[in-house]
Amino acid sequence: MALMAMNDVTIAFEGTVAVDRVSFEVNPGDYLVIVGENGSGKSTLIRAMLGLVRPRSGRIAYGDGLVKNRIGYLPQQTAAQRDFPASVEEVVLSGCVNRMGTRCFYNKSDRQKAEANMALLDVLKYRKKSFRTLSGGQQQRTLLARALCATDAMLLLDEPVTGLDPAAAAELYDVIRDLNRKHGVAVVMVSHDLGGAMRDANKVLVMNRGMDFFGGVQDYRTKFAEGAVTARG
Amino acid sequence: MGELLQKALQRRPRRPGEKPRRGGAITLWALLILMLAWALFHLPDIGRAFTEFGAYLQYKFIRRALAVGLLVSLCASLLGVTLVLKRYSMIGDGLSHVGFGALTVAMALGFVTTDGLPAFLPAGVRAFAARLCGGIAKNPLPFTLVVVVLCAFMLLRISERSRMRGDSAIALISTSALAVGVIVTSMTSGMNVDVYNYMFGSILAMSSGDVWLSAGLSAVVLVLFVLFYPRIFAVTFDEPFARATGVKAGGYNLLIALLTALTVVVGMRMMGTLLISSLIIFPALSSMRVFSRFKSVTISAALISVGCFFVGMMLSCVYSLPTGAGIVAVNLAVFVAFSAIGAVRE
Numbered sequence: 053m054a055l056m057a058m059n060d061v062t063i064a065f066e067g068t069v070a071v072d073r074v075s076f077e078v079n080p081g082d083y084l085v086i087v088g089e090n091g092s093g094k095s096t097l098i099r100a101m102l103g104l105v106r107p108r109s110g111r112i113a114y115g116d117g118l119v120k121n122r123i124g125y126l127p128q129q130t131a132a133q134r135d136f137p138a139s140v141e142e143v144v145l146s147g148c149v150n151r152m153g154t155r156c157f158y159n160k161s162d163r164q165k166a167e168a169n170m171a172l173l174d175v176l177k178y179r180k181k182s183f184r185t186l187s188g189g190q191q192q193r194t195l196l197a198r199a200l201c202a203t204d205a206m207l208l209l210d211e212p213v214t215g216l217d218p219a220a221a222a223e224l225y226d227v228i229r230d231l232n233r234k235h236g237v238a239v240v241m242v243s244h245d246l247g248g249a250m251r252d253a254n255k256v257l258v259m260n261r262g263m264d265f266f267g268g269v270q271d272y273r274t275k276f277a278e279g280a281v282t283a284r285g
Numbered sequence: 286m287g288e289l290l291q292k293a294l295q296r297r298p299r300r301p302g303e304k305p306r307r308g309g310a311i312t313l314w315a316l317l318i319l320m321l322a323w324a325l326f327h328l329p330d331i332g333r334a335f336t337e338f339g340a341y342l343q344y345k346f347i348r349r350a351l352a353v354g355l356l357v358s359l360c361a362s363l364l365g366v367t368l369v370l371k372r373y374s375m376i377g378d379g380l381s382h383v384g385f386g387a388l389t390v391a392m393a394l395g396f397v398t399t400d401g402l403p404a405f406l407p408a409g410v411r412a413f414a415a416r417l418c419g420g421i422a423k424n425p426l427p428f429t430l431v432v433v434v435l436c437a438f439m440l441l442r443i444s445e446r447s448r449m450r451g452d453s454a455i456a457l458i459s460t461s462a463l464a465v466g467v468i469v470t471s472m473t474s475g476m477n478v479d480v481y482n483y484m485f486g487s488i489l490a491m492s493s494g495d496v497w498l499s500a501g502l503s504a505v506v507l508v509l510f511v512l513f514y515p516r517i518f519a520v521t522f523d524e525p526f527a528r529a530t531g532v533k534a535g536g537y538n539l540l541i542a543l544l545t546a547l548t549v550v551v552g553m554r555m556m557g558t559l560l561i562s563s564l565i566i567f568p569a570l571s572s573m574r575v576f577s578r579f580k581s582v583t584i585s586a587a588l589i590s591v592g593c594f595f596v597g598m599m600l601s602c603v604y605s606l607p608t609g610a611g612i613v614a615v616n617l618a619v620f621v622a623f624s625a626i627g628a629v630r631e
Contacts, residue, residue, distance in 0.1 A: 102529040121531030127523065132372055138522055139578040146519040150530035156512045182577030202530050 054079050055118040055206050055238055056101065061110035063096050070096040072262040073110070078206065078240055080116060083232045085249045086242045088259030094242050097259060098210060101240070117205050121150050124199030124207040124237075128214060129191070134184060140194050141179040144170055147201030162201075169197040172235075173227065189220030193227060200231075206238040207231065213245055221248060228252070316625065338599045347602065349491045350555060354594050354612075356503035357552040361564035362590030363510050364545050366583050367521045369569040372452075376440060376542070378562035379455035380433050380549045385558040386462035386469075387432035388425055388483050393473040395422025426494075430550050436462075437546040441538055486557030486609035488601070499551045506544050513537070518579055556609040564590065567616035574620070574627035593619055 054077035063071040071093040078084055088094050099105045100112060103120040114120055124147070147169075148162040170176040173193045178186060183194060192212060199207055209228070213221040229252040231237045243249035250256065256272040258264040265272060324331065341347045361377070368376060397418040402411040421428045436458060443454040470480050482490060510517065519527040520537045528534045545565070553561040572585035597612030 104528055121529070123529065125526055125529040127525040127529070130523070130525075132370065133523065135573075136370060136522060137573050137577045137579055137582045138518070142518065142579050143522065146515065146522060147526075147530070149515055149519045149527065149532055152515065156515075158515060180578075184577070198526070202526075208529075 053116045055082075055114070055116050057111075057113045057115070058101075059111045059113065061100060061107045061112060063093075063100055063105055064108045065096075069261065071100065071107075071259075074259075074263045075110075076257055076263070076266045078238055080205070080238055081232070081236055082255055083229075083239045083253045084241070084255040084257060085253040086240065086257045086259060087244075087246060087249075088264075092259040093261050094259050095210075098208065098242060101208060118203075122203050122205070124201075124203030126192075126195050126199045126207065126209045126212055128210050129195075136184060138183045139180055140170070140175055140183055140186070141166065143183050143194055144175075144179075144197045144201060147198035150202050165201055166197070169200040170194075172200070172231075173197040187220070188216045189223055192216065192220075192224055196227065196231075200237070203237075206240065209239065209241040209243075211242055211244060213243070213248065221245070225249075225252065316622075316629075334599060334603045337603045341602045346489055346491065349493065349496050350488045350608070351595075351598060353491050353495050353499045353551065354555055354598060355591055356499040357548060357555075358564055358568075358590040358594040359587055360503045360506040360544070360548045361552065361561075362568040362586040363506055363583065364541060364548060365565035365567075365569040365590075366579075366586050367517060367541055368545065368565060369573070370521050374566050375452060375455045375459075375562070376437070377545060377549055377565040379440065379459035380437055380546055381553045381558045381561045382459035382466075383436045383462040384429055384433050384550050384553050385483055386466035387429040389466040389470045389480065391421050391425030391428045392479065393422075393469045394418035396473050426498075426550070430547065433546045433550050434543060437542040438539070441542050445535075445538075482557075483554065484558050485607055486553070486555050486560060488555060488598075488608045490554040495551060495554075502544075502547050502551060506548070509540065509544070517541075522579075556612065560609040560613050563613045563616055564594075567613070567620055568593070571616070571620045571623040574623040575630070589616075589619055 057077040059075055061071060061074050062069060074093075074097065076084075086094055086097065096105065100107055102123060102125060103112075144166045145158055145162065148158055148165060151162060151165075152158070167176065170179055173196055175190060175194050175197055178190065178194075183191060186194065196207075196212075199209075207228075212228070213224055216224060225248055228239060228241070232239045232252065241249055241253070250269060250272075253269055255267065256269055257266045258272075258276075265275065342351070365377075368374060395418065397415055399408075399411045399415045402414055406414075440454055440458060470476060474480070516527070516532050517537060519530070519532055520534045524534050548565075549561055552564060556564060568586040568590035569582070571589055572582045576582045576585055593615045594612055597615040598608060600606060600615065601608040601611035
């Protein structure tokens with residue numbers, strides 16, 4: 053059974069269709085890359101996957117242990133976060149908010165989960181350090197640890213390497229691959245960086261308001277040979 | 286451009302084998318010792334100020350003002366931490382101007398008479414309207430509260446839903462409200478002492494009702510802040526993430542706007558329309574200079590706010606300075622000191 057299945061989903065705002073009849077599914081262990089130009093409906097699709105917008109038609113089904121609000125989301129960073137006074141530990145712990153239910157405070161298992169994820173992403177040594185003093189790569193790893201606190205099954209990454217230098221980007225891709233391969237977390241990544249993102253992926257979804265392509269990476273490579281991609285602009 | 290600037294501001298990394306820099310700690314201690322020496326030198330003066338302030342405390346209105354002020358500063362600083370971090374610093378300023386407009390309109394309603402109302406209305410309606418207006422003029426606080434709370438909701442809606450940016454929306458609403466206030470004042474009573482007091486605050490303005498109102502308000506703010514602390518942090522740090530994990534971010538924004546509106550209305554008659562927003566902004570900014578964890582920033586903002594209010598009030602009593610301005614000046618001094626400490630520690 054799929055973690056998440058989109059069935060013929062159409063989303064529209066104020067009369068304009070942003071996402072047109074998209075169907076795909078994410079299975080446990082998948083590494084899906086969503087590509088597409090600006091305005092192709094990628095961000096709307098993300099918001100729909102997170103349950104923040106309602107599709108006009110079609111169905112989004114969650115299954116296999118995944119429920120809405122239990123997706124580990126890594127949003128793009130905002131300007132306000134650059135000078136936000138918060139320690140790494142506080143940031144990672146805040147990923148446990150969706151496990152709290154009606155509780156008001158974090159409990160022991162929340163703290164243990166945060167600590168385990170900090171260790172997993174190698175930011176435990178910075179736990180008392182301020183988030184704003186970390187390098188770009190360290191910040192993304194911290195936010196990944198927070199995302200892992202929010203989920204057991206699926207990560208949703210929105211342009212995770214934007215603003216990172218090539219070395220830090222490569223390192224982050226390695227971290228994501230390890231999470232996918234060794235820890236069995238399904239990964240859905242929206243990216244502009246086709247080469248880097250595609251290296252470890254097993255599925256590709258090309259968005260162009262509608263769905264241009266959905267399938268395995270090999271099929272994608274044969275269908276859109278280098279020249280064809282450039283020709284499409 | 287930003288990256289270039291950042292690079293230029295970055296300090297040269299320490300070479301291996303180089304001695305660690307101790308300049309920061311030394312300057313910090315020197316500053317502290319200097320301050321202590323100054324305090325020791327002026328100990329008699331400080332003691333005298335305290336005794337003199339103690340003598341003031343026998344007056345009921347001073348005790349009232351002190352109680353309301355301490356509670357309002359506590360609320361304002363807690364709300365201020367999230368407002369400043371969410372880039373909503375000016376919301377307090379905007380709302381206080383709205384409060385000024387609403388207060389002057391409420392006062393002007395006192396000039397409405399039965400005969401002044403349009404003749405086509407039935408006599409009963411005119412009499413009721415005139416009585417209502419008179420009632421509002423006599424006790425303008427509920428009316429002001431309602432108007433300010435409505436405006437807070439509107440501001441939030443505008444900055445969330447429309448293309449206009451939050452800061453422009455605030456500027457638009459606050460100047461409009463100020464203009465309405467000034468026009469209404471000039472058409473009715475003219476610029477009198479009451480209006481002056483609304484603008485710059487008056488320590489005499491607090492009634493015993495205000496004491497209860499501010500006590501209730503601060504209890505609500507404190508309890509909500511403690512109970513929802515993890516969620517408030519999540520919404521403040523990263524709203525998209527918080528929404529994605531099922532936190533009702535819109536509800537928290539609304540709650541914070543509502544509490545800010547209440548705090549502003551209770552505090553503005555003492556601090557003054559033009560100065561109340563400093564209670565919201567200064568403590569948060571000062572503690573952000575020195576502390577880098579959310580929890581320590583919050584706690585220190587609350588302490589700074591309450592401390593600055595107390596010292597400012599004492600100075601204003603002893604040296605007969607305007608209360609609001611005195612408190613802002615103390616806050617500014619703390620901000621400068623904390624900035625210096627922060628710069629030294631870097």
